[in-house]
Amino acid sequence: MARRKEPTSTTFWGRFQTQVMEPYIDGLIKHLELRFQQLGTLGAFSIFGARLQDTTAFEYLKMLAQQFRTINEREVLQEWQSFNVLVTSGIMKDKSQLEVLQLMASGYEELHLLYPNLSLLAAIALTIPVSI
16 A cells, blocks of 8 residues: 655645735735726825925825825815925924824824825825835
8 A cells, every 4th residue: 555645844835825825916916906007196195205396296186086085185285285384394394204104194183183184195105015
């Protein structure tokens, strides 16, 4: 009687890769491509770090409002007016883009009350998976 060969950890790892990891990563890529069909959407989040002209910022904010329907376009454009002052010459002028995003998305109630749409966009920006 022939003895049955026991599977090795290499066999299990290979099956795990093909049956679990690869379908998961393929699905993740598919959903990211569906969600962000244009790279411009990701670039529009530069409003939180770059010192932009109002016309460019307005274009980016309109793009984000169209992409994320919970953002009120008219309100986010109004919020931008005072937020831009805060970032360029106020308490956030020396903050990095990541620091601004974290402040906007954190529990600081004043920022959430003053900038509800921008705070929501900051939270969205922080949850987008990106690679370097």
